[in-house]
Amino acid sequence: MTLHLYNTLTRRKESFEPLETGKVRMYCCGITAYDFCHLGHARTCIVWDTARRYLQWRGYDVNYVQNFTDIDDKILNRARREGTSMEAVSERFIDAYFEDMARLNVKEANAYPRATDSLDGIKRLVCELEKKGYAYEADGDVYYSVRRFDDYGKLSGRKLEDLQAGASGRVDVADSTEPKKKDPFDFALWKSAKPEEPCWESPWGAGRPGWHIECSAMVRDMLGETIDIHTGGSDLVFPHHENEIAQSEAITGKSLARYWLHNGMVKVDGEKMSKSLGNFTTIRELLDRPVDPMAVRLFVLMAQYRKPVDFTDDAIASATNGWQTLKEGLLFGHNYGKELGWDNQSPTPTPSNPLQGEKTIAQQFQEAVDDDLNFAGGLAVLFEVAKGLRREGNILVHQGKTETPASELEQQWRSLVELAEVLGLEAQPEAETEVSTDGLSDGEIEALIQQRAEARKTKNFELSDRIRDDLQAQGITLIDQGGGVTTWHRN
Numbered sequence: 001m002t003l004h005l006y007n008t009l010t011r012r013k014e015s016f017e018p019l020e021t022g023k024v025r026m027y028c029c030g031i032t033a034y035d036f037c038h039l040g041h042a043r044t045c046i047v048w049d050t051a052r053r054y055l056q057w058r059g060y061d062v063n064y065v066q067n068f069t070d071i072d073d074k075i076l077n078r079a080r081r082e083g084t085s086m087e088a089v090s091e092r093f094i095d096a097y098f099e100d101m102a103r104l105n106v107k108e109a110n111a112y113p114r115a116t117d118s119l120d121g122i123k124r125l126v127c128e129l130e131k132k133g134y135a136y137e138a139d140g141d142v143y144y145s146v147r148r149f150d151d152y153g154k155l156s157g158r159k160l161e162d163l164q165a166g167a168s169g170r171v172d173v174a175d176s177t178e179p180k181k182k183d184p185f186d187f188a189l190w191k192s193a194k195p196e197e198p199c200w201e202s203p204w205g206a207g208r209p210g211w212h213i214e215c216s217a218m219v220r221d222m223l224g225e226t227i228d229i230h231t232g233g234s235d236l237v238f239p240h241h242e243n244e245i246a247q248s249e250a251i252t253g254k255s256l257a258r259y260w261l262h263n264g265m266v267k268v269d270g271e272k273m274s275k276s277l278g279n280f281t282t283i284r285e286l287l288d289r290p291v292d293p294m295a296v297r298l299f300v301l302m303a304q305y306r307k308p309v310d311f312t313d314d315a316i317a318s319a320t321n322g323w324q325t326l327k328e329g330l331l332f333g334h335n336y337g338k339e340l341g342w343d344n345q346s347p348t349p350t351p352s353n354p355l356q357g358e359k360t361i362a363q364q365f366q367e368a369v370d371d372d373l374n375f376a377g378g379l380a381v382l383f384e385v386a387k388g389l390r391r392e393g394n395i396l397v398h399q400g401k402t403e404t405p406a407s408e409l410e411q412q413w414r415s416l417v418e419l420a421e422v423l424g425l426e427a428q429p430e431a432e433t434e435v436s437t438d439g440l441s442d443g444e445i446e447a448l449i450q451q452r453a454e455a456r457k458t459k460n461f462e463l464s465d466r467i468r469d470d471l472q473a474q475g476i477t478l479i480d481q482g483g484g485v486t487t488w489h490r491n
C-alpha cells in the first residue's frame with residue numbers, strides 16, 4: 001500500500017516518496033502569539049499532529065518543526081494596549097498554546113523556532129536576496145521584487161496580471177503604510193525601526209523582519225534547503241506560502257518543499273473563524289463548557305482535512321456522541337478483560353491473523369488513511385470495531401459470556417487502542433479521572449456509607465456518627481431514607 005497526498009503545488013494526489021528513505025522533514029506554520037488559540041488553530045494543529053503520528057506509525061522517522069511568530073504588529077498593538085512588552089505578550093500566549101495543545105493531546109514538535117531567535121538566519125537570507133538582485137533597499141526597508149521571480153504564483157495558481165486586473169483597492173501602489181515599494185506586489189523582507197518599537201541591528205539599519213522571511217529562514221536553519229512536507233491552513237497559500245517559495249527558491253534554485261499540504265478553515269456561518277472578525281471560540285472556552293478534548297479531536301478528524309468545516313453546537317454534540325461510542329470500545333479491556341480471562345492468556349496480539357482473505361483492522365485503517373489522510377475513513381473502521389465490542393460487552397453482562405471468542409476480542413481491542421492512538425484518541429477509565437474536588441471519589445464515598453451502615457447494624461453509633469460528620473466536613477451530606485437506604489449529595 002502506498003500513501004497518497006494531495007499536493008497543492010501540482011493540484012493532484014501523488015504517491016509520497018520522501019527525499020531520504022524512511023525520513024520525513026516536515027514544517028508547519030505556527031501561530032502568531034498575541035491571543036488565546038481558537039478552534040481554527042486547533043484544527044490546523046490537530047490535523048498536522050495526526051498526519052505526523054500517522055507517518056510515524058507508517059514507520060517514518062519524522063522531524064517536525066513548527067514556528068512561533070513572536071514579532072508582529074498584532075503583538076505590539078496588544079503590548080501597547082496592556083502597557084507591557086512584546087516579549088511579555090508572546091511569552092504569555094506561547095505558554096497558553098502549550099497548555100491548550102496538551103489538553104487536546106497534540107504531541108510536541110521536535111523544535112519550536114521563534115522569529116526572535118532566528119534573526120541571523122533571516123538577515124543572511126535578506127542579504128543573499130539582495131546580492132542576487134531579488135531584493136532592494138528603500139530607506140531602511142528591504143522589499144522583495146516579485147516580478148524578478150518567474151515562478152511567482154505557481155502554488156496558488158494566481159498570475160500577477162490577473163491579480164493586477166482584480167487588484168483595485170486590494171494592492172495600492174500609494175499605500176500610505178508602504179510608500180517605498182517600487183511595485184504594489186513587492187513585499188517587505190525587513191522593516192526599518194519605528195520609534196519605541198523593538199528592533200534589531202542590520203546592514204540596513206535598525207529594524208525588524210517581515211513575516212514571510214521568517215519561515216524561509218527557519219525552514220532552512222532547522223530542516224535544510226528542500227524539505228518533504230510543508231503544511232499550514234489554506235488561508236496561507238497566498239500570499240504567505242507563495243512568498244516563502246519566492247524567497248527560498250530564488251536563493252537555492254531548488255524546491256523549498258516537495259509536498260505542500262493545506263487544511264481547510266473552520267468557519268462560523270460561512271466565514272473563517274478569526275480573531276480579527278471576532279467570531280471565534282477559544283479552545284479553553286470550549287473545553288471548559290465542558291466539551292471532552294477527545295470530542296474536539298473527533299470533530300476535526302471526522303471532516304476531510306482539506307474541506308472547510310462549520311463550527312456549530314450540533315457538530316460538537318455529534319462528535320461528543322461519537323466519542324462516547326469510541327470510548328466504550330477503548331475501555332472494553334479495562335471493563336471486561338479480567339472477566340474474559342485475558343490476564344491468564346498469553347497476550348500476543350497478532351494484528352495480522354485474520355481469517356483467510358479477510359483484511360486485518362490495521363490494514364483496513366491504513367487503506368483508508370493512505371488515501372490522502374482520510375482520517376474519517378480510518379475512523380469508520382474504528383467505529384465498527386468499537387460498536388462490535390460494545391455489543392459483546394452488553395451480551396457478557398446479560399448472558400455471562402460473549403459470542404466471539406475472548407482471544408479474538410482481545411485482538412480487536414488491542415488493534416482499536418493502537419489505531420485510536422495514531423489519531424491521538426485516548427480514553428481514561430472513569431475511576432482514574434474522577435477525582436472529586438472534595439478529594440473523595442464517588443466510589444470512596446459509597447464505601448464509607450457502606451462502612452457506616454455496618455457500624456449502625458452493630459450499634460456502633462460513635463463510629464457511624466463520625467463517618468457522617470467527617471463526610472459533612474468534606475461537603476458531602478448523607479440522607480437516611482429509611483429501610484437502611486442512604487443517599488448522598490455534594491453540597
Ligand SMILES: Nc1ncnc2c1ncn2[C@@H]1O[C@H](COP(=O)(O)OP(=O)(O)OP(=O)(O)O)[C@@H](O)[C@H]1O
Nearest residue numbers: 030031032040041044232233265266273274275276
Ligand atoms: N479558522 C481557521 N481554521 C483553520 N485554521 C486556521 C484558522 N485560522 C487560522 N488558522 C491557521 O492557524 C495557523 C496559525 O495562524 P495565525 O496565528 O496566523 O492565525 P490568524 O490567521 O492570524 O488567526 P486570526 O485570523 O484568527 O487572527 C495557520 O496555519 C492558519 O492557517
Ligand SMILES: [Zn+2]
Nearest residue numbers: 029030215240
Ligand atoms: Zn510560515
